[in-house]
Amino acid sequence: MKSQTKVILPENKKPKLIFFAGKGGVGKTSMSCVTALYLAEKGFKTLLLTTDPASHIGEVFEQPIGDKIQPIAGVENLYGLKIDPKQAAEEYKERIFTEAAKNNYSEEMMMGLREELDSPCTEEMAAFDRFTDYADNEEFDAIIFDTAPTGHTLRLLELPLSWNKQIELKTAMNTVNEGDLKAQERFKRVISKMRDKEQTTFAFVVYPENTPIQEAYRAVEELKGAEIYTQLVIANQVLPEEYCTTAYFQKRKEMQDKHLKVIHEKFDCEILQMPLFAEEIKGIDTIREAANALYK
Template identity: 65%
Template structure:
């Protein structure tokens, strides 16, 4: 038995970034919430952050989730925040235009810059800048990300890798300002962090069904093209065998078993199973129950996935 691979725990001084990704509706919000609560109760200072406009974190925690960091009621060591793409885009535009005015851009240059800022990629760039702000904060040991559906998440994570192709206002001066150089260094730092398995964990949440499996597999392969490795796959809503006594549920359980075998073939990362609970994951009591189901089984002792 090799040494346990610590895929979710922070290493020394560096915070652990944990991304929950996957097809829309597979349970990313629920499982990222379960993980954040579990880690906070294990005495890790944790931030749960959502970049998904459709996230239902407010329903899960039964409290308002704002654009500013707030404490989670009833859970020590856990804060929560959401990145609203439209809100941060407006803030981003104001900062970029203010910087341009300080640099004495001409009226024509400012008009061109405003046109660039009206492009759809501005929201993604603004969200990523805000995301970097949190990753560079040193007050948390773990930051758990509840991400938007797969395609949006991949674009967000690939932004720094394609920095030279992103929003740049070309001037006649062919030199980089100090601010430009600092931005490049900042992006380089986050690229290094995303590609470092000791600092970042990508976990895909998957229903044991054909379409979610195929979409997650494609996303895993795309992340590999930018040297980002998937370290964990969670098979969600597995039917407990003891309740599969009718012909219908026996058939559904058999289908899940077959799809789990497909997952074993397609994913090299460890796969852990989250059983279907009798109740929706909502409120602290069910979050704690789900955490026990997901992270206290023998093969996930203290979140260390054992390797054969």
């Protein structure tokens, strides 16, 4: 078993990508913020990035975080970015249409392109396209990717794999352009990083309850099909034993302990426990306290 924190620490002077996933509402954003602060205060230049419209990283740090990389006040080495998926999709479509016009697409081809880009997947594709812009550079020592719920995340990660197949088809039909090839190469580099355990950590956040555990396990198994392996599971909101002094909380603690045992049996990776705080994890002091509790 790896020592605590090793799975998230950048090594060998290579940037580290860290993805947080899990069932909606289990605390991915909080754990992303906690991890980002922890790494920044270890001296690593860290970017906290999200494409999830439901993410509230700005609320957790109690300061606005927009669609441009900006330093997070009060924490040295820490930067934040919230990508608006709808805006990213519009910019993505505009770029595709501009390239198509330059390549003299016929009206029929343009109609087909518009129909294809009206797909719900376009927003996710555009968000991933924006993410690869950051994942493919070495400006930061660590990039924390606060993801959307599990199903969205899996589709997001599968998109570039499917897109590569489309590019290969276009190549065979002699309709591929230079932009396609550059994008394909960039996607391949990022996918390669995702599959490299030294460069990427996939972390799942779960409550010690049956439904989030089972959903995370299914997602972990699906990721294996893409040769992506989970290295960290965080059991969130675990009741501290010293506070379980009433019959109600003792029973809740007993239930959690059973589920924690299941977590250790199901997931072959580092497992950390985040204790339940009496207050919401919000504000730099509380985030720092949570980081000390999680990454002891």
